[in-house]
Amino acid sequence: MSNPANRQWVLARRPEGMISVDDFAPATSDIAEPLDGQLVVKVTHIAYEPAMRGWVREIPGHGANLPIGGVMKASGVGEVVASRHPEFQPGDKVSGMFGWQQYAVVDAVGQLLPVQKMPAGVTEEMALSVLGITGLTAYFGMLDVGKPRAGDTVVVSGAAGATGSIAGQIARIAGCRVIGIAGGAEKCAWLTDEAGFDAAIDYKNEDVSARLQALAPKGINVFYDNVGGAILEAALDNIAIGSRIVICGGISGYNVADDAAVGPRNYMRIVNSPSTMSGFLLGQFSARFDEAREQLGAWAREGKIRFSVDVQEGFDNVPATLLRLFHGQNLGKQLCRIA
Numbered sequence: 527m528s529n530p531a532n533r534q535w536v537l538a539r540r541p542e543g544m545i546s547v548d549d550f551a552p553a554t555s556d557i558a559e560p561l562d563g564q565l566v567v568k569v570t571h572i573a574y575e576p577a578m579r580g581w582v583r584e585i586p587g588h589g590a591n592l593p594i595g596g597v598m599k600a601s602g603v604g605e606v607v608a609s610r611h612p613e614f615q616p617g618d619k620v621s622g623m624f625g626w627q628q629y630a631v632v633d634a635v636g637q638l639l640p641v642q643k644m645p646a647g648v649t650e651e652m653a654l655s656v657l658g659i660t661g662l663t664a665y666f667g668m669l670d671v672g673k674p675r676a677g678d679t680v681v682v683s684g685a686a687g688a689t690g691s692i693a694g695q696i697a698r699i700a701g702c703r704v705i706g707i708a709g710g711a712e713k714c715a716w717l718t719d720e721a722g723f724d725a726a727i728d729y730k731n732e733d734v735s736a737r738l739q740a741l742a743p744k745g746i747n748v749f750y751d752n753v754g755g756a757i758l759e760a761a762l763d764n765i766a767i768g769s770r771i772v773i774c775g776g777i778s779g780y781n782v783a784d785d786a787a788v789g790p791r792n793y794m795r796i797v798n799s800p801s802t803m804s805g806f807l808l809g810q811f812s813a814r815f816d817e818a819r820e821q822l823g824a825w826a827r828e829g830k831i832r833f834s835v836d837v838q839e840g841f842d843n844v845p846a847t848l849l850r851l852f853h854g855q856n857l858g859k860q861l862c863r864i865a
């Protein structure tokens with residue numbers, strides 16, 4: 527194929543503390559010829575996950591997910607411009623793991639998130655939010671790990687984010703009373719007014735433990751945690767007997783050194799109100815992604831799930847957009863449109 531220069535963002539150094547735009551550097555490359563089974567995708571939208579902070583971390587004894595100089599990994603959507611896979615043709619709109627670059631040469635199958643054709647009627651925003659990594663995470667984390675039952679009181683932290691907002695609405699569909707915890711009055715109003723949460727707690731301006739006690743006097747049956755730290759401790763103070771604590775993530779600790787992270791000091795609450803605390807990884811459920819996409823798509827079409835996206839613009843803004851997640855500037859799924 528003709529070979530326009532491919533603009534990329536690569537990891538320039540290992541971030542220390544709060545990740546910064548200076549941890550990344552611009553680069554250009556030629557676009558490799560696709561091998562058998564590969565596609566060349568012109569990327570139009572990049573999606574962001576807090577887990578990206580972990581992907582650039584050096585884990586003692588385990589090495590690093592991404593080498594210095596490597597193209598930053600990311601999911602995204604784009605258009606196939608060349609294909610050596612029989613099921614994909616130039617012009618197909620696809621989602622997959624394409625990285626921070628204008629053109630990606632990728633294996634069509636065999637990745638955590640295999641390349642998927644976008645079904646008719648599905649927008650880029652929908653493919654990357656409610657039907658993307660965060661929607662799938664919310665689906666399996668809430669239903670399979672949290673196991674909500676009708677009448678349960680469910681609390682979600684990071685509730686106005688991409689995963690939390692969907693997780694809470696799934697619990698509502700399951701017949702639960704749902705309380706969200708988020709930063710700021712605007713996000714809390716969105717949760718109750720738009721996303722149908724029964725109540726919201728502004729952790730930046732309210733005493734979370736006291737509010738949970740008032741809103742859930744009989745205790746929390748399912749706590750779906752995206753945040754960790756002090757918010758996890760406040761929830762543990764208020765769990766019901768036999769509760770399920772779902773550790774989806776712990777973003778409050780992602781930009782601090784491992785030895786400075788705050789653990790749940792009151793974890794004996796799990797013993798004294800016999801409860802279970804379970805972590806999970808989305809990849810565990812890969813065999814069921816189609817089932818989840820079908821159900822999430824149906825709920826979105828029926829208006830039972832509302833989702834919000836925050837779309838930044840331009841290839842130059844690709845690294846800065848990642849920082850928005852860690853400063854709470856996104857409402858719903860964080861994206862950047864680059865073409």
Ligand SMILES: NC(=O)c1ccc[n+]([C@@H]2O[C@H](COP(=O)([O-])OP(=O)(O)OC[C@H]3O[C@@H](n4cnc5c(N)ncnc54)[C@H](OP(=O)(O)O)[C@@H]3O)[C@@H](O)[C@H]2O)c1
Pocket residue numbers: 574575576577659660663684685686687688689690707708709710713752753773774775776777778779806807808809850851852853854855856857858859860
């Ligand atoms: N287990 C899995 O397989 C899996 C897969 C995907 C995602 N996850 C996890 O799910 C969680 C949510 O991810 P997402 O992609 O949906 O991101 P997101 O919730 O859309 O965005 C991150 C949000 O976290 C909040 N936040 C940031 N720093 C914080 C801090 N120090 N303390 C408290 N809240 C903070 C901010 O909201 P506020 O304005 O409300 O503070 C921010 O908007 C993350 O923990 C992520 O790692 C897990």
